Amino acid sequence: MERNVEKMLNRVSMVFISIGTAIMVIMILQTPKTCIPPEAPSKPHTHFPRSTCDSSPRQHVPLSKKNARIWSSKAWKSRLSSFSTYFLRFRDLGFLHNHTKALCLSAGAGHAPMALSQIGLADITAVELVDSLPLVRRADPHNLPFFDGVFDFAFTAHLAEALFPWRFVEEMERTVRRGGFCVVAVDECGGDDVRDISRLFHNSKLVEVANVTLEGSKRTSLLLKVRDSPT
Numbered sequence: 001m002e003r004n005v006e007k008m009l010n011r012v013s014m015v016f017i018s019i020g021t022a023i024m025v026i027m028i029l030q031t032p033k034t035c036i037p038p039e040a041p042s043k044p045h046t047h048f049p050r051s052t053c054d055s056s057p058r059q060h061v062p063l064s065k066k067n068a069r070i071w072s073s074k075a076w077k078s079r080l081s082s083f084s085t086y087f088l089r090f091r092d093l094g095f096l097h098n099h100t101k102a103l104c105l106s107a108g109a110g111h112a113p114m115a116l117s118q119i120g121l122a123d124i125t126a127v128e129l130v131d132s133l134p135l136v137r138r139a140d141p142h143n144l145p146f147f148d149g150v151f152d153f154a155f156t157a158h159l160a161e162a163l164f165p166w167r168f169v170e171e172m173e174r175t176v177r178r179g180g181f182c183v184v185a186v187d188e189c190g191g192d193d194v195r196d197i198s199r200l201f202h203n204s205k206l207v208e209v210a211n212v213t214l215e216g217s218k219r220t221s222l223l224l225k226v227r228d229s230p231t
């Protein structure tokens, strides 16, 4: 009797050992659940997987086609025309010329640089944290990859959104030559606010303040001239 029990227990433990071994073997043999794409994408740099397990090929719209679609939209054209009107004022006042080297900061999708080009400027640089080629390239406005004094005119409509406005302004003034201009469009304001903003520009003198309509909203535009000699 006792022997039989012992035998049975041995058999039971043998069964468990076998099951355990089988599970281990299966785990070892199983291929990991990470994906190996059936074939490498033909253009690896244009392919960004949605997840690590996504290997489906993505439709790639050529940049020129994508831009043509964006630039022909009604929304784009209306914003563009708004910027053109805004910049034409500076041209009429004599602050912008065809030969002006212009810099647009936090230029978004590129309405401002396109507008400057439309009114005749030939040398325009526009930067944003993400690029929108060919109009806007990637650079941090707080740390511009340009030498001192290489621009005649710098513009931004996004000073208020800057993480460090003082640093943003510092870079604007650094890259604009002495006697050149910094232009900022901010939400409509007057008096103390205008004074506070112009005080950020340690090395420039406020030349003109105007209330304008830009991109359908009321803005106040400040034009500052970078001092001929640093103070």
Ligand SMILES: *[C@@H]1O[C@H](CO)[C@@H](O)[C@H](O)[C@H]1NC(C)=O
Binding pocket: 098, 119, 120, 121
């Ligand atoms: C400026 O450039 C535009 C377009 O290229 C041209 O039509 C215009 O005549 C130029 N203006 C001057 C003053 O050269």
Ligand SMILES: *[C@@H]1O[C@H](CO)[C@@H](O)[C@H](O)[C@H]1NC(C)=O
Binding pocket: 188, 189, 190, 191, 209, 210, 211, 220
């Ligand atoms: C712009 O509008 C504000 C009111 O929103 C006013 O206080 C300010 O004086 C105006 N600035 C100019 C230059 O007209």
